[in-house]
Amino acid sequence: MSFLVLIVVLWVEKFSALRHRLQRDGVFLGELMRLERSGKVHPWWTLAALVLAPVAVLVLLLHVLEPVAYGLLALPVHLLVLIYSLGRGDAKGALGPFRDAWRRGDDQAALHVAERDLGLVVDEPHSLLVRVQGYLLWQAYQSFFAVIFWYFVLGPGAALAYRLLALTAEHSRQPGLSARAQGLRHALDWLPVRALALSFALVGNFVAVMRVMLHELLNWHISAVHLVAKVGCVADDSASTEDAQRGLSRLDSVWDLLLRCAVLWYSMFALWTVLM
Numbered sequence: 078m079s080f081l082v083l084i085v086v087l088w089v090e091k092f093s094a095l096r097h098r099l100q101r102d103g104v105f106l107g108e109l110m111r112l113e114r115s116g117k118v119h120p121w122w123t124l125a126a127l128v129l130a131p132v133a134v135l136v137l138l139l140h141v142l143e144p145v146a147y148g149l150l151a152l153p154v155h156l157l158v159l160i161y162s163l164g165r166g167d168a169k170g171a172l173g174p175f176r177d178a179w180r181r182g183d184d185q186a187a188l189h190v191a192e193r194d195l196g197l198v199v200d201e202p203h204s205l206l207v208r209v210q211g212y213l214l215w216q217a218y219q220s221f222f223a224v225i226f227w228y229f230v231l232g233p234g235a236a237l238a239y240r241l242l243a244l245t246a247e248h249s250r251q252p253g254l255s256a257r258a259q260g261l262r263h264a265l266d267w268l269p270v271r272a273l274a275l276s277f278a279l280v281g282n283f284v285a286v287m288r289v290m291l292h293e294l295l296n297w298h299i300s301a302v303h304l305v306a307k308v309g310c311v312a313d314d315s316a317s318t319e320d321a322q323r324g325l326s327r328l329d330s331v332w333d334l335l336l337r338c339a340v341l342w343y344s345m346f347a348l349w350t351v352l353m
Contacts, residue, residue, distance in 0.1 A: 078148055079229050080350040082155045083343065086225075089160060099161050105241065106248055113251050120254040124261070128241045132234045139233070155233050162228070162236040164220020168213055169332060171195060175209060176325055210313075210331050211306030217335045218273055218305045219243065219266075222342070226269035229346055239265050266301035273338060274308040280337035281312030309334065 089095050105127070112123045135158060142151040171194050178186035184202035191197040191205055195212050199205045227235035242265065246258035271294065278286035289308055293299055313330050 078152060078155065079232075080346050082152065082159055083225060083229065083346060085156055086159050086163075087343075089156075090163070096160050096163060099157060100163070100165055102165075102244060105244060109245060109248060113249065113254070120251065120257050123254055124242075124245065124257060127245055128238055131241065132238045135237060136232075136234045158233040158237050159224070159228055162224045162233075162240040164216065164224070166216075166220075168216035168220060172209065172213065172328065176328070179206070179325060206327060207310065210310055210327060211302070213328060213331055214305045214309035214335070215302045217332075218270060218301065222273050222338070223266060223269045223301075225342070226272060227265065235265075263300065267297070270301040270304055273305060276338040276341050277308050277312035277334065280341055281334055282314050285311040 109123075109127060112118050112126065118126075135154075139151050139154060142148075142154060145151075174190045174194055175187055178190050184205075187205060188199060188202060191199060191209060195209065197205070197208050197212060199208050223239060224236050227239055239262070242258050242262045246255055246262055249255040249258060271290075274286065274290055278290070286308055289311055293304055293307075309331060313327070313334050
């Protein structure tokens with residue numbers, strides 16, 4: 078059933094606006110603000126209430142539904158939870174204003190748009206494109222690859238836990254709570270980001286990726302955002318070339334690299350489903 082859900086999610090993502098209607102975080106963020114305002118709840122207890130409790134309820138619900146009607150009642154729950162757990166926004170679509178400014182050769186406008194739309198603060202235009210490449214790689218990883226990895230390995234509870242931790246780390250105003258959420262998310266990122274890095278080696282520049290991974294494979298301290306940007310840029314063979322559009326084709330090449338990785342992952346999921 079997991080592979081069927083993953084296929085349906087691709088269709089929903091491509092042809093439907095259901096994801097944007099489902100991804101409403103108002104209730105979760107309201108509860109986060111309420112617990113933070115109280116100031117009396119320990120960060121670990123806050124995480125238990127915000128993350129562990131919803132995941133436990135979900136697991137219990139699926140435990141009840143899966144034996145009924147050959148799991149058909151659990152299928153829509155899997156689908157809705159996985160869609161909700163995907164990342165927010167459209168990473169590629171958000172690059173539109175930046176691409177327009179870069180194509181015009183307006184460096185100051187490109188810097189301004191990158192800060193406004195992408196949250197990238199860069200002082201010099203020549204390093205901006207590398208940062209935008211890293212942004213695209215990270216958003217694709219945390220929005221899609223990490224979520225489907227944990228869904229396929231541990232089920233919808235793990236996918237939901239990943240997204241709730243990400244929302245807590247991003248929106249929490251308490252340093253202690255944010256740090257603990259980031260630490261747990263770092264632990265959840267450790268395995269899937271390395272799986273994606275090895276996928277980059279298979280669909281991109283194998284030698285360049287493996288040269289980086291020999292040093293970083295077991296490095297616990299490197300963050301997922303730095304690792305995926307570092308490996309993704311060297312995996313793209315066109316990353317060091319200039320063209321008439323002043324490097325915009327690099328972003329398209331990085332996106333194509335991500336699409337090839339997605340095809341590879343789905344092929345491996347399908348093979349595992351058939352063999353098991």
